[in-house]
Amino acid sequence: MERFTVLTGLVAPLDRANVDTDQIIPKQFLKSIKRTGFGPNLFDAWRYLDEGRPDKPDTDRPLNSDFVLNQPRYRGASILLARENFGCGSSREHAPWALAEYGFRALVAPSYADIFFNNCCKNGLLPVALAEGEVDRLFHEVAAFPGFRLTIDLEKQTVATPDGGEVGRFDIDPFRKYALLNGLDDIGLTLRHADKIRAFEERRRSEQPWLFG
Amino acid sequence: MIARTLYDRLWESHTVHVEEDGTTLLYIDRHLVHEVTSPQAFEGMKLARRKPWRIAANLAVADHNVPTNDRSRGIADPVSRLQVDTLDANCAEYGIVEFRMNDPRQGIVHVIGPEQGATLPGMTVVCGDSHTSTHGAFACLAFGIGTSEVEHVLSTQCLLAKKMKNMLVRLEGPLARGVTAKDAALAVIGRIGIAGGTGCTIEYAGGTVRALTMEGRMTLCNMSIEAGARAGLMAVDEVTIAYLKGRPFAPRGELWDRAVAHWRTLKSDPGAKFDHEVTIDARSIKPQVTWGTSPEMVVTVDERVPDPDREKDAIRRESMERALTYMGLRPNTPMTNIRIDKVFIGSCTNSRIEDLRAAAAIVRGRRLASNVRLAMVVPGSGLVKAQAEHEGLDRIFKDAGFEWREPGCSMCLGMNADRLDPGERCASTSNRNFEGRQGTGGRTHLVSPEMAAAAAIAGHFVDVRQWR
Numbered sequence: 025m026e027r028f029t030v031l032t033g034l035v036a037p038l039d040r041a042n043v044d045t046d047q048i049i050p051k052q053f054l055k056s057i058k059r060t061g062f063g064p065n066l067f068d069a070w071r072y073l074d075e076g077r078p079d080k081p082d083t084d085r086p087l088n089s090d091f092v093l094n095q096p097r098y099r100g101a102s103i104l105l106a107r108e109n110f111g112c113g114s115s116r117e118h119a120p121w122a123l124a125e126y127g128f129r130a131l132v133a134p135s136y137a138d139i140f141f142n143n144c145c146k147n148g149l150l151p152v153a154l155a156e157g158e159v160d161r162l163f164h165e166v167a168a169f170p171g172f173r174l175t176i177d178l179e180k181q182t183v184a185t186p187d188g189g190e191v192g193r194f195d196i197d198p199f200r201k202y203a204l205l206n207g208l209d210d211i212g213l214t215l216r217h218a219d220k221i222r223a224f225e226e227r228r229r230s231e232q233p234w235l236f237g
Numbered sequence: 238m239i240a241r242t243l244y245d246r247l248w249e250s251h252t253v254h255v256e257e258d259g260t261t262l263l264y265i266d267r268h269l270v271h272e273v274t275s276p277q278a279f280e281g282m283k284l285a286r287r288k289p290w291r292i293a294a295n296l297a298v299a300d301h302n303v304p305t306n307d308r309s310r311g312i313a314d315p316v317s318r319l320q321v322d323t324l325d326a327n328c329a330e331y332g333i334v335e336f337r338m339n340d341p342r343q344g345i346v347h348v349i350g351p352e353q354g355a356t357l358p359g360m361t362v363v364c365g366d367s368h369t370s371t372h373g374a375f376a377c378l379a380f381g382i383g384t385s386e387v388e389h390v391l392s393t394q395c396l397l398a399k400k401m402k403n404m405l406v407r408l409e410g411p412l413a414r415g416v417t418a419k420d421a422a423l424a425v426i427g428r429i430g431i432a433g434g435t436g437c438t439i440e441y442a443g444g445t446v447r448a449l450t451m452e453g454r455m456t457l458c459n460m461s462i463e464a465g466a467r468a469g470l471m472a473v474d475e476v477t478i479a480y481l482k483g484r485p486f487a488p489r490g491e492l493w494d495r496a497v498a499h500w501r502t503l504k505s506d507p508g509a510k511f512d513h514e515v516t517i518d519a520r521s522i523k524p525q526v527t528w529g530t531s532p533e534m535v536v537t538v539d540e541r542v543p544d545p546d547r548e549k550d551a552i553r554r555e556s557m558e559r560a561l562t563y564m565g566l567r568p569n570t571p572m573t574n575i576r577i578d579k580v581f582i583g584s585c586t587n588s589r590i591e592d593l594r595a596a597a598a599i600v601r602g603r604r605l606a607s608n609v610r611l612a613m614v615v616p617g618s619g620l621v622k623a624q625a626e627h628e629g630l631d632r633i634f635k636d637a638g639f640e641w642r643e644p645g646c647s648m649c650l651g652m653n654a655d656r657l658d659p660g661e662r663c664a665s666t667s668n669r670n671f672e673g674r675q676g677t678g679g680r681t682h683l684v685s686p687e688m689a690a691a692a693a694i695a696g697h698f699v700d701v702r703q704w705r
């Protein structure tokens with residue numbers, strides 16, 4: 025996994041509550057057996073005027089100029105500002121894959137759905153939760169100031185404007201933070217406990233043998 | 238000893254190791270695998286030169302991409318076919334049990350797990366699919382995971398997780414005639430909202446739950462994720478045990494007796510503390526119909542499409558307006574005036590034998606309304622299909638003009654060829670009415686099997702309580 029330490033980047037606003045993972049990456053793109061190739065189809069149904077298909081190139085498709093990410097001022101954004109319960113619905117990890125491939129490295133929203141939050145962390149995409157009021161203020165700032173950027177510091181757990189004005193602080197589990205800061209792979213971390221897993225499994229097998237039939 | 242909830246007990250009995258901050262290594266008893274969320278996990282495992290930790294813990298099935306009409310010609314879409322072939326190849330390589338497309342036991346992953354007895358009380362059950370919450374009806378800790386976690390479970394038989402909060406949803410009183418577990422699920426979501434259970438495991442309790450069959454209980458647990466909860470669960474009782482007896486993966490003989498003795502203990506202790514409690518008078522629940530693009534956008538069938546002008550919160554009002562535009566609906570329209578184009582009876586929420594029986598009872602001796610272009614019944618598994626045919630339900634549906642299909646996810650999400658065309662309106666027994674869920678531009682109204690069947694006959698929503 026890619027490490028996450030400090031990120032300073034352009035902020036793009038997506039002003040909708042309860043954005044579900046079906047919107048982030050529609051089902052027809054889940055047929056891929058690869059981990060890559062999802063960036064061009066991020067928010068596909070909102071971003072293009074025609075219907076996207078996995079076997080059709082995206083380069084010539086008509087863009088929906090009303091969709092916020094198609095506005096030139098948000099080109100190159102690496103922070104997505106969103107509303108509550110972002111990423112609800114399906115467990116598809118293709119959603120964070122698509123967000124990351126598009127260029128986002130962090131999300132800022134009041135809250136996230138649980139599975140999506142986990143999936144982001146496994147992909148070095150940092151989901152930052154700030155209070156609703158702080159997020160609301162950020163939406164106003166982003167609209168008011170073209171080129172609005174934020175700095176997210178994982179070590180300090182802060183969100184700030186690049187001139188150092190603190191916007192808010194966020195929580196993150198120490199274990200997750202450690203894995204993200206160091207770009208560690210969870211499976212490798214878990215396998216350090218392989219003996220414990222084996223011992224647990226043996227005990228379980230003797231106590232509830234029907235689970236191992 | 239302090240009183241513990243069922244969730245506390247399941248959590249503690251699967252804890253292998255705890256980090257300082259409470260991050261827990263949780264042992265996983267059962268891993269269900271399907272074709273959409275597993276290929277990248279198998280690939281990752283191979284690239285890291287690892288192998289599945291315990292092969293017998295895995296059970297695989299292809300369900301999302303499979304065609305529901307004639308399967309003798311295979312899968313026409315090459316992209317879908319490759320995904321299914323990849324699952325077949327991965328399972329063959331490691332010796333993982335898989336029900337392939339033409340196996341009579343094939344079906345939707347959340348239907349076949351319980352049907353086979355592969356889901357047993359006291360287990361942790363995971364799958365790369367959010368509706369894994371279904372299996373909680375068997376007093377399992379069952380939840381959906383992402384593909385990285387699928388690889389983690391394959392490689393280590395464990396998951397890293399933080400304990401959730403305990404939420405109790407108590408349903409008391411009998412459900413009225415024509416009101417089902419699906420209506421109860423939608424009513425719960427309408428009450429607590431689609432993020433109401435975020436960060437929680439929901440335990441469903443109360444007389445209403447005890448009176449439900451296992452099918453109904455699965456429907457209720459299935460939709461926990463639509464209330465934001467990763468897992469929903471219920472205590473074991475005699476209904477649970479009777480359902481499991483004789484299932485192929487369930488224990489037999491002396492082991493069965495030992496297992497049952499253990500299973501009977503799987504319930505919350507009296508006086509156990511929950512972080513949140515909600516009590517719902519089930520007698521007041523009426524048939525539900527969603528009107529918008531999120532499952533919490535739901536009303537009862539005798540109500541009208543809500544009016545955003547009456548919503549004070551600006552963000553909510555805007556979501557409502559957007560939803561109404563997408564759904565092509567005008568505020569204050571009576572729900573029973575909404576005409577439909579298609580009907581879908583299926584999905585892991587409502588495709589079990591009871592659901593099909595209930596829908597068939599409404600349809601018997603009648604014909605589809607002329608404005609209904611397509612009504613399809615997609616059984617949850619090959620075994621459900623065979624049972625329904627044995628009971629003659631297929632004839633009832635076909636005589637009425639319904640299509641009787643092969644099992645799979647089908648138009649619940651339209652990864653195969655079954656989907657809505659832009660603007661089409663569907664009465665669906667599935668679980669998600671998100672924009673484009675059943676096909677780009679398609680409009681989904683979530684209802685119970687009875688309500689879907691009645692809408693198919695009438696051509697618009699009707700109150701099944703008045704159905705004769």
Ligand code: SF4
Binds near residue numbers: 301345585645650668
């Ligand atoms: S039936 Fe629908 S919700 Fe259930 S597993 Fe299949 S696609 Fe997912």
